Amino acid sequence: EITYQSISPSDFFYRNREIAGFSNPSRAIYAAVRELLENSLDACESISIPPKIYLRITEITPSDAERESAVYVLRIEDNGTGIPSEHIPRCFGQVFYGSKYNLKQARGTFGLGGTITVLYGQITTHKPVKVVSSTGVEIHEYEMMIDIEYNRPMILRHTVLENKKGWRGTIVELHLEGDYTRSMSKLYEYLKQTAMVCPYADITFVDPKGRLYRFESATNVMPKPPKTVRPHPHGIDVETLRRMTATSKVKNMKLFMIEQFQGVGVMTAEKFLNFAGIDPKTDPKSLSPDDVVKLVRAAKEFKEFLRPDASCLSPLGEELLSTGIRKELNLTEKDFLRVYQRHPSTYSGFPFIVEAAIALGRSLSKNEEGSKMIYRFANRIPLLFDESSCVVWKVVNKNINWSTYKVSNDTPLVIAVHLCSTKIPYKSVGKEFLADQPEVEKEITNALRHIARYLRLYISRNIRLAKEKRR
Amino acid sequence: EITYQSISPSDFFYRNREIAGFSNPSRAIYAAVRELLENSLDACESISIPPKIYLRITEITPSDAERESAVYVLRIEDNGTGIPSEHIPRCFGQVFYGSKYNLKQARGTFGLGGTITVLYGQITTHKPVKVVSSTGVEIHEYEMMIDIEYNRPMILRHTVLENKKGWRGTIVELHLEGDYTRSMSKLYEYLKQTAMVCPYADITFVDPKGRLYRFESATNVMPKPPKTVRPHPHGIDVETLRRMTATSKVKNMKLFMIEQFQGVGVMTAEKFLNFAGIDPKTDPKSLSPDDVVKLVRAAKEFKEFLRPDASCLSPLGEELLSTGIRKELNLTEKDFLRVYQRHPSTYSGFPFIVEAAIALGRSLSKNEEGSKMIYRFANRIPLLFDESSCVVWKVVNKNINWSTYKVSNDTPLVIAVHLCSTKIPYKSVGKEFLADQPEVEKEITNALRHIARYLRLYISRNIRLAKEKRR
Ligand SMILES: Nc1ncnc2c1ncn2[C@@H]1O[C@H](COP(=O)(O)OP(=O)(O)OP(=O)(O)O)[C@@H](O)[C@H]1O
Ligand SMILES: Nc1ncnc2c1ncn2[C@@H]1O[C@H](COP(=O)(O)OP(=O)(O)OP(=O)(O)O)[C@@H](O)[C@H]1O
Ligand SMILES: [Mg+2]
Ligand SMILES: [Mg+2]
Known part of the structure; x- marks a missing residue:
């Protein structure tokens, strides 16, 4: 009378x-656009190609008095890597399938x-999705649906087309019900903030009313791309560790430590294994469960590994962040803008970098609620919802005493924080806000305090000039 | 050079x-206790047995200067339904496996x-979990681990024991690393709030220091248990719909509507199908994709289905909620306490009920931050984190003008809100806060306003008595 069952991830x-963010008809439009756009931007950046993205939402069944949602066709085209034919169905038809499960920022x-x-x-x-993609050779067109109960794609049609122009990229076209009118302003804000941190991207958006929004690129300079790295022992x-011993082919623990981890040289491997109480000649496959636990504990406490390698990260850099903010906020030379990139730090063995900026100027309007305007980014994704649950909001409103920097409640301040990491501490699958991870919180606090000192100089100078003018 | 892979749900x-809530060593202890306790309470309530639960955390490896986390054994025993032997491994060794995927409050x-x-x-x-359980016949003892890469249990040992006393229930014993000291106060608060909404439960907790906390039951009265119901057409x-047509054996749509849904009688089925433009004699298996979409749209708009059946819900009721609050807050007769249960409402076809209470009294201390003390519950689960992201907080702090009820910022007010539903609008898997679903928000607002009117009378009366006293 109690029945037990399992369900698939898609179910x-x-x-x-x-x-996952699809909570109501207006939010669904936002979620759909962002998920597809983030995939396209990832695909272009992974081969250091300036993204050229064309996004269109067409209304095909209008909403009516009875029903507020309409039916739209959402179409996105990019010039990214493309997807190999054999992976296309699972990339869009299977939950927990993809190419970003490795230790590299995306x-x-x-x-x-x-x-x-x-x-x-x-x-x-009840409409299928159409995916057209090419990695440069032939063009593959799939029409497919998801078998939700079994988390697998159902291919309705697969056509191979000639690729005369050598096109490479991906097109996704799907139908969905939603409320575009309610989602409009958040959607536009998302695109604007994306342009702010990706000034090298060219994005065109045509909305259901036929209005065209063009976010032109301001530069062809792109950040140095990230590299895939091996795990650091602190995060083990x-x-x-068990999986590593299962796949490793080396015959002793000393070589195992050097092969599997970053930050471990010959001397360090020996020293660490002695510290952990494990004979360096031990065969990794012969470790007992207690040995494994001993190694993991020791790895967290051993102080002499190299700092985690931040080449798996790709911060924007102060130049690019400056360019993007100036352009999207229409800052003039008289306005204050200071950007700052912190050195890499880590939490739980995962490296991360905080980049921040503060802008102040007449041209900036105050946030409607009179609170500070905060722009939050994680791996170049703008976070627009759940601000008060985010660690960035906590730092701005609780950790920093703005009055010591001569900032009053009326000061039209804009604060931008960008966190890069191979593991962003998202609190939810919907990627809208960050957990208050202690090391991350500390870095954001220090970054903003650093910039705020320059802000204070700027404000003091303006106060002084204003006083002199009055005399 | 781009590698694609899939991962299992457990991975x-x-x-x-x-x-999932396991964000740091102190939070992990909290999450572990709550998940196991919620399972035990569900198991007892589903057969209307007053829960007798024994929870113990034993420290077996202390924390030291280097490492703040210690290793504990967490053990919980209940007198619930027990789990049939063939299901025990997957209940604890497979993600997305259980008995609560139906439309019944739990x-x-x-x-x-x-x-x-x-x-x-x-x-x-690296230690296995031990699960001992009996549904009243033999006792099954499993020692098992999870094959995380494949989302399946690995049974290390399975013993069948004689059940001389006819015991029925479940014991779970596992090792975990965590920071009990940091989690202590939240854990205690969680148990206290559980006792508040389950005054019929008897919970004993022995902590790592050997201290015993006993939450005795205040009553043997239990709320009327919920029943499993069929879906309502508004939620379709x-x-x-596609899955229903695949499993249904009836030959025409009229019988299909009556068989598959609640709230649909013979007349209503006919009327609805005409409204939707579907011939009542159509074979469900012959519906085209367009017919399916037409039916779904029409179902949302059709106004003459019966209201959703709330027998799938099990509110505490005003008596039980009163008892629990009086006991856990040590209220006296002079204090103000008013509870109120709203009629069932729905969102997206899912029924829900809001129960609320407001208490005011000298014995109540003010919340440290000077804000109102809010107790939030969802299906009898206390929600202790992320308060400011929760719709309940929004209602209390944004929707209600407390000054019109003669409440000042110093008034030591306690507000409790309990939401029951077959679909709680959790915003995250960690079950800590609720989305601001419009219908739910409206019901909570109305419930609190209703009680606040009585609160105003009480406060006015006290003010008047105080004035008379002074003369
Ligand atoms: N426009 C695209 N160009 C190239 N590859 C793509 C594109 N869109 C999707 N993919 C591939 O499909 C995979 C699955 O995409 P999906 O969005 O479901 O997951 P993800 O991007 O890996 O992770 P997340 O759920 O965090 O977005 C990606 O990992 C990527 O390999
Ligand atoms: N103490 C218990 N007594 C009886 N059955 C139990 C007990 N603990 C777990 N179960 C069974 O194991 C299943 C899986 O439990 P699990 O906690 O993983 O999921 P759930 O309770 O169904 O959902 P949730 O993830 O929301 O807690 C339950 O559905 C229940 O059938
Ligand atoms: Mg993606
Ligand atoms: Mg559970």
Whole structure:
């Protein structure tokens, strides 16, 4: 009389789609656009190609007095890597499938955003998704749906087309129900903030009313791309170590430490294994569960590994961040703008970098609620919701005493914080706010305090000039 | 050079365990206790047995100067339904497996809490979990671990024991690393608030220091248990309808509507199908995708289905909620306490009930931050974190003008809100805060305003008495 059952991952997110960000008709439009745009930007940046993205939302069934949602076709085109034919169906038809499960900075991380977007479109309109992609050779066109109960794609049609122009990239076209009018302002804000941190991207957006929004690129300079790295010993746990010993082919623990981890040289490996009480000649496959636990504990406490390698990160850099902010906020030379990039830091063995900026100027309007205007970014993704639950908001409103920097409640201040990491401490699958991880919080606080000292000089100078003028 | 891979659901939550609530060593202890306790309470209530739960945390490896976390054994015993032997391994060793995927109120809903707790213990200590359970016949003892890469249990040992006393219930014992000292106060608060809404439960907790906390039951009266119901047409979407047509054996749509849905009688079925433009004699298996979409749209707009059946819900009721609050807040007869249960309402076809209470009295201390003390519950689960992101906080602090009820910022007010539903609008897998679903927000607002009117009378009367006293 109690019945037990299992459900597939797609079934889980079908039943709990609010957890993935698809909580209501207007939010669904926003979520769909962002998931697809983030995939396109990742694809271009991974081969250091300036993104050229064309996004269009077309209304095909209008809303009416009875129903506020309309049916739209959402179409996005990019000039990115393209997807190899054999992976296209699972990339969009299977939850927990993707290319971003490694230790390298990217917007994507969970392997479900694209699939959940296709799923949402399917359950509201019963229409298949069309994916056209090429890695430079032939063009593959798939028409498919998701078998939600079994978390697998159902291919309705697969056509191979000639690629005369040598096109490379991806086109996704799907139907979905939503409320574009309600989502409009957040959507526009998302695109604007994306342009702010990706000034090298060219984005065109045509909305259901036929209005064209063009975010032209301001530069062709792109940040240095990230590299995939091996894990750092500080982030190790029992399961990761167990998997490493299962796949490693080396015959002793000393070589194992050097092969599997970053930051471990010959001397360090020896020293660490002695510290951990493990004979360096031990065969990794012969470690007992207690040895594994001993190693994991020792790895967290051993102080002599090299600092985590930050080449897996790709901060924007002060130049690019400056360019983007100046352009999107229309700052003039008289306005104050200071950007600052911190050195790499780590939490739980994952490296991260905080970049921040503060801008102040007449041209900036105050946030409607009279609170400070905060722009939050994680791996170049603008975070627009749940501000008061985010560690960035906590730092700005609780950790920093702005009056000591001569900032009053009326000062039209803009604060921007960008966090890069191979593991962004998202508190939810919907990627809207960050957990108050102590090391991350400390870095954001220090970054803003550093810039605020220059802000104080600027404000003091303006006060002084104003006084002199009055005399 | 771009590698594609899939990961299992357990691997996903292993990599992203903060999303399930296991974000740091102190939070992990809290998450582990709550997930196991919620399972035990569900198990007892589902057979209307007053829960007798024994919870113990034993320290077996202390923390030291280097490492703040210690290793504990967490053990919980209940007198609930027990779990049939063939289901025990998957209940604790497979993510997305459980008995609560149906339309009936319960604390559990995702099918992953118990498994993630076992997973966390395993990756921090490499020790197996021990589960002992009986549904009244034999006692089954399992020692098992999770194969995280494949989301399946690994049974190390399975023993069948004689059950001389006819015991029925479940015992779970696992090792985990954590910081009990930091989690202590939240844990105690969680148990206290659980006792507040489950005054029929008897909970004993022995902590690592050997201190015993006993939450005795205040009554043997239990709320009327919920029943499993069929879905309501307002909540239908394309995927659910498609699955129903695949499993249904009836030959025409008229019988299909009556069989598959609640709130649909013979007359209503006919009327609705005409409204939707579908011939009542159509075979469900012959519906085209366009017909399915037409039906789903029409179902949302049709106004003449019966209101959703709230027998799938189990509110506490005003008596039980009163008892619990009086006991846990030590209210006296002179204090003000008013509870109120709203009629059932719905959102997206899911029924829900709001129960609320306001208490005011000298014995109540003010919340440290000077803000109102808010107790939030969802299906009898106390929500202790992320208060400012929760719709309940929004209602209390934004929707209600307390000064019109003669409440000042110094008034030591306690507000309790309990939401019951077959679909709680959790914003995250960690079950800590609720989305501001419009219908839910409206019901909470109306419930509190209703009680606040009585509060105003009480406060006015006290003011008047105080004035008379002074003359
Ligand atoms: N426009 C695109 N160009 C190239 N590859 C793409 C594109 N869109 C999706 N992909 C591929 O499909 C995979 C799955 O995408 P999906 O959005 O579901 O997950 P993800 O981006 O890896 O993670 P997340 O859920 O965090 O977004 C990606 O990892 C990527 O390899
Ligand atoms: N103490 C218990 N007594 C009886 N059954 C239990 C007990 N603990 C777990 N179970 C069974 O194991 C299943 C899985 O538990 P788990 O906590 O993983 O998921 P859930 O409770 O269904 O959902 P949620 O993830 O929301 O907690 C439950 O659905 C229940 O059937
Ligand atoms: Mg993605
Ligand atoms: Mg559970």
